Structures are given as structure tokens and as C-alpha cells.
Amino acid sequence: MFSGEATLRKNFFEVFGLPRKLAVDSAELQRQFYALAREHHPDFHQAAPPEERARVEETSALVNAAYRTLRDPVARVDYLVRLEEGRETREGDTARPTAPPALLQEMFEIQEALAEAKTGALDDATRATLGEQRAALSARLAEEEARLTGPLSARWDGASPADRPAVLGAFKEALATRAYLRTVIDDLSQALGEETEGRHGSAGATRMNGGTGGHVGASRQ
């Protein structure tokens, strides 16, 4: 089913001929993506035999996934971490992200308010508080993402092999914090009765591909 075709064994960085670094020239990435998409898109291989068409489809899917991941600075970090740890295929659990220790104290208050909001109708004061908390958390999320894709990413690109495990640890911590913040922000939005369609996010700009989205559970008999 999965042929030995060279492209299909490449990781996302290799698909674009890039080193495992986090600084990526996005204009150049898009130019290359268009070139690779033209080369591998099923549209241009309609006359090929079925096995080859199936391989083209998989290659095309890989090119698309690689572009989607690498063009987004956060998804790029998340993918790099999984690649370094040899777990490109997602597996995890469906548990909600838990609060990182550093956030535990301030989250306590928010969780209280959320629990209260769930039991009854919101009065204006609670609504205002929840709104403020959400704004504060959103700012914090933006900060965390800026740190992750800015200084932390730069640190990886300059790290010696001996330093890399430490940077990876920092990445994982930052990603966990981010996942947790996003969950709580979603909860707050939901408590405020706002539209939460799109909780999964889109494949667009800020979507983190995979990462904390858990898995499995399909072990029923």
C-alpha cells in the first residue's frame, strides 16, 4: 500500500529540503509548495495506472500536510517536538489538558467562577468578571505563543546537540501551557454563551496541528 517511493518516507522538513530548523522563509515556502503541488497533484496524473495514482494521492497529501504544518510557526514547533521524539503518528489520550503548575494558583479562581456559571444563569457582574478573565487569558496566550515562536524557536536553531533536550523540554512546557489556556478560554466563551463552533479550530493561520488533540478510546469490544 505504501510504496517505497522516496518522497513518502520523508519528514515534513525533508519534503521541502529544509534543515530541522524553525526559522522558515514563508514566501519561499509558498513558492516551493506551489511547485511541489503541481508536480504531485492527482489532477496531472489521471492517465497513470491505479497504483501510481494511489501513490500520487498519498504524496500529494504529504506535501499538503507538510506545507500546512510548516507555514504555521506554532504547528512547526509542535511537529518538531514529535519528530525529535520519534512519534510522528499521533497517539495520546483524550484527557483534557491539565493546568501547568505555574498556572495552578490563578486558575483556581477561574474554575470556581466557571463551576458557578454552569449551575445557574449569569448575572451581569459574573459575566463581566468572566469576560475580563478571558481577555487576560487571551493576552497571556498571545504572550506564550510569541515566546514559543520567537526567542524559544531561535534558541533551538542556535542550540548545540547537547543543549537540544533542554530546549525540547521548554517547548513541551510552553505547548502544554498553551493547550491549557486555549481550553480554559473556550470554556469561558461557552459559559458566556458565545458561539463555540470552531472549537477545533481551522487549518488556518493559528491552528496547531495535532499536538494536544488527544486520541484513541476506540478499544471497545
Next chain:
Amino acid sequence: MSRIIGIDLGTTNSLVAYVDQATGLPRVIPDAEGRPLLPSVVAFTPDGIVVGDAARRQLARRPADTVYSVKRLMGRGFDDVKDEARYLPFRILPGEGLVKLAVGGREVTPPEVSAAILKALKERAERHFGEPLDKAVVTVPAYFNDAQRQATKDAGRIAGLDVVRIVNEPTAASLAYGLHRLSEGVIAVYDLGGGTFDVSILRVKDGVFEVLATNGDTHLGGDDLDRVLALWLLEDIAVRHHAELDRDCVDLARDPEAMQELRLAAEAAKIRLSSEERTTLTIPFAGFTYRREITRGELERLIEPLVARTLGPARRALADAGLTAADIDQVVLVGGSTRVPLVRRRVQELFGKAPHSQLNPDEVVALGAAVQAHILAGGITDMLLLDVTPLSLGIESLGGIVNVLIPRNTTIPTSAREMFTTSVDGQTLVDLHVVQGERELAKDCRSLGRFELRIDPMPAGMPKIEVTFLIDANGILQVQAKEQRRGKAASIEVKPTYGLAEADVARMIEESFTYAEADVETRMLIEARNEADTVLVHAGRALTQGAHLVASDERAAIEAAVASLRAAREGSDRDRIHEATTAVNRATEHLAEVLMDAALKGALGSRRATEILGEP
């Protein structure tokens, strides 16, 4: 590579197009009378299936056996459509899985009805080229889910067409515009059709058409505009004509023929109000003729909430593309409903710029389908379409939570891989429930199907099953699975929730020959009967309303002509039906004049004789 045609399988109208080798431009293939649009209406008559204009003309005559807007039922279950089924004059059968219709004395599924439309278009193209054709690109709303896409592909197979590609309608439209070099940069396509709404944001650059985001509503279109107007008219009729209605003990809402007349009149008035400020509706019912004037303003007040419903998806598409309205270079309008001035105003307000529609909004999707067909046939090599999957795809995990594998707006083809294991010793079956949608809980999403993986028994947690979900270039899901420890491909059984099994499709292909479209002879006979029915209705009305105005021998002559037409209509001699129809027309000529005079003298109020007798 053999010729591939492009088909726009629409809710209201369908079209077939191809790219002309000489000019390199796409062209719509008209029917023998030069009409480009094929009404998406299928009538199931005792003599066979009738498609298009002939079927549309008998909508009000045989409402229970004439299916329209079947696209809204594609890939759906009874529960999804039971609200709207109240307004449909044909019967939808309750049951599990795919919707079934009871028409013409048998049960049919929406893909079979769509197949009749596809077959008519296929034959139209075959007549044009003088050779058999078996490959087509078929368009679907961008927001169609997997089941709706699969149903469209099945319809193609039943019609004897290999659907080599399913293309999203707004994307197809952008290809047609792109071919004409009418658009570059960031484009928003706003596509409001007969039954569905889509909005897509694309970046067009160097021949690459990259869809950035798409959103929509597969249950919002011109049909809904017609319905709100028809329901409003129904109330107005109840107020103005309660005397006649009470006298005749008529409940129009329960009379499918009357409701169909009302719907068609509402549709026609809506269309007129796109170019006129006010229009007069005249609907002849059995005991009275309803007539009133309606202004564009009144229509707009009625449809405003529906038009407003398109704005949310448009904003979400922009947000998903990571853009704001100011980033949009051009706005393109697609679909007949974008002719409604209110729609144009709201689109312009949303995007802050005037939308354009140089290409005919009814034809542009078919033209784009032809362009995509030409790309696949190798005729165009400098254009590339990169489309997206409109809805997130996931697996139900413990607690009923959806675990998203492929988020919405991911460029297709795309794949996602996950590892699964077992929780019980010796487990041989792993059950995956695949859902599509944006909600957190699986029960709120669309169930696509269940995939059962059979594996060798092993201790719990030992198997490592790698499952690959591949969304192909059609936006349709394929699943592969492999048990890594033993290196064996796990066998997969697919149970689609709202689909046809392979055996069903095979049976339907067989049946499509048994219940073939009526041949030309039969079709003309059916046409003749339809015309006879129309004339009989008008003559009956004229007699009811004007019998006292003419002499008794004249009345007797009309009644005799009517009786002989009734008799002729029951037979299958087409010429005899035509003659008898002409005879009735002749016999009622004088009565028509008398009624006209009476109308002018005010004896019949403001109603004109032609309203009672029908246009000559």
C-alpha cells in the same frame, strides 16, 4: 484520454458543458430547442420517467409523483429532512439511514432521482458530440459533507457516468473566471443557489487556485425565499378569500396542487421583483382567482432574515482564512439567487466593495466544471486547483468526545494517521465511529460511518493498529488500516450511516434500465396529456364562472368537447389528443370573449378573463 464533460447538478437547474478545442473556452450544451438549463425536476409517470421542462410543467398537475429540489435530500436521513418534508408534495418514507421517496408507485432514493437528471444531460451531450460519453466532472456545494458527496458519485454511477472528480461549486466558478483572466489576488466567491449556500475565499496567483477557507449552509437557497413568500401569500389568501374558501370547504395548505401553484407563482414573482419595483401576482384557484400586487420592499422584509443567515458563514470563512474584508480584492457572485437586489446589497456591505458577475451566474459553475474536466483530460496544464475539506473529520472517543484528525479547511488530498490498540485480552474487533462536523460531541456531528477492524487476538494493549484517513481530491474519505506488530493489513468493513451499499448501487444500475426515461414518442404523448389537462382545468373554470353568460346550446357544445377530450386523454393516440385539445380551445373561444367583456364591465371584479382562462 477520452472526452470528459462538466456537469453542474443544481437544486433548481442542471447544465452540461465542455471546453471547445478550437477556442479553448468552455461552452454550455443546449437542448434541441436551444435551452441551456435543464430544470432539475423528475416526474415518475406510468409511461416512464420524464426529466426537465416537461416534468416541470406537470409539477402542479401531478405533485405527488414529480420530484424537485432532490439535491436537498442527497446523503441525508429521514430525521434531517422531516421538517422540510412537510412542504414537499411527494412522500418521504420514515426509516433508518438514507432517505427514501415513494413516487410513481415505487420506492426511490435521492441518488436515483439525481441519476435521471445526469442521464438526461449525458444524452444531451452524446447527441451534441455524436458519440457515447462515460466520464464527467460533477459539481457539489463546497459545504457538502462526505455522505452528500458520496451520494453524488453514486448518482453518477447509476446514470452510467464515471464521476472522475467532484468539484466544489464556488471553486469551479473561480476556475471559469480565472480562465478568462478576470480575477487574480484574493477572491471571495458568494454562491447562493436554489437550495444551498457556499462562500469560499481563494488566493489566485500564477495559475494556482488555492482555497483558503470555505463555509456555508447546505439548506439555504432560493427555495427558502420562495417558501417564505408562498406562506405569506397563503395567509393573505386566507384573509381575503375566506368567504370562498369556507363556501367550498377548501384548506389550501392541505391541497398539494394548490400549494405547488402557489410556490411556482411565488418563485415567478420573486424573479420579477429582481428587475421591477412592483409586480402583480395572479393565481387561478378552483373557485376564485387570487390577485394582488407585491412590492420589492415587501419581499425584502420577508426574506431579510434568510439573507442575513448567509453573513455568519461569510464572516467565519474570512476568519478561518486569517483575513478581514479589507483583504478581499474581488467578490464574485454565483447562483441564480444572487440576482436578488437585497442579496447584492448585503454582500456589498459585508465586503465593502461592489460584487461582480460578468459571467452568467446560472452558467458559471458548469463552465468551471468543464474547465476542471479539461485539466483532468490533460488539455490545460498551467492551472492548478487546491481545494479544501469544508468540515473537520474526527473519531468518536471515550465519553462521546470528537477527536479531530483533520481540521476543516485543510488542503486536499490530505491524510492523518493515528495509532490504536485494544483494551481487552484477545480482542479481535476494533470499532471506529467516524464523524464530520465542528461540534465537540460526536452526537452533534454528522455520523459518516463505522469502520470495523478485524485483527488477530493478542493481549490487551499489544496490537499497534495504524489507521490512515485519506481525504482524496474529491473530498471523500478513504480509510486504510494496518496492524504493525504482525505487519498485516487489518480488514475493514465500512458501514455508511447515510449511504448506499455496493450491492444497492449495482441493483439501481440494473433498475435504471428497467425504469428508463420515457422514449421520445412516449414523452410527446405525456406532453400532449399535460397540455390536455391544462386546457381541461381552464375550460372547467370558465364554465364554473361564466356558464350563465352563454346560451345553453353553446354550453352543451363546450361540455361535449370537454367530454371527448377527456376520453381522448385516456387513450394513447397523440394526434387524437391534440385534435380534441384544439376543439376545446375553439369551443371556449366565445365564452372567453364573453368573460373578457364581463371582466371589463366589472362584472367579475378586477379579474381579467385571461386569468381565468389562462394565457392563450
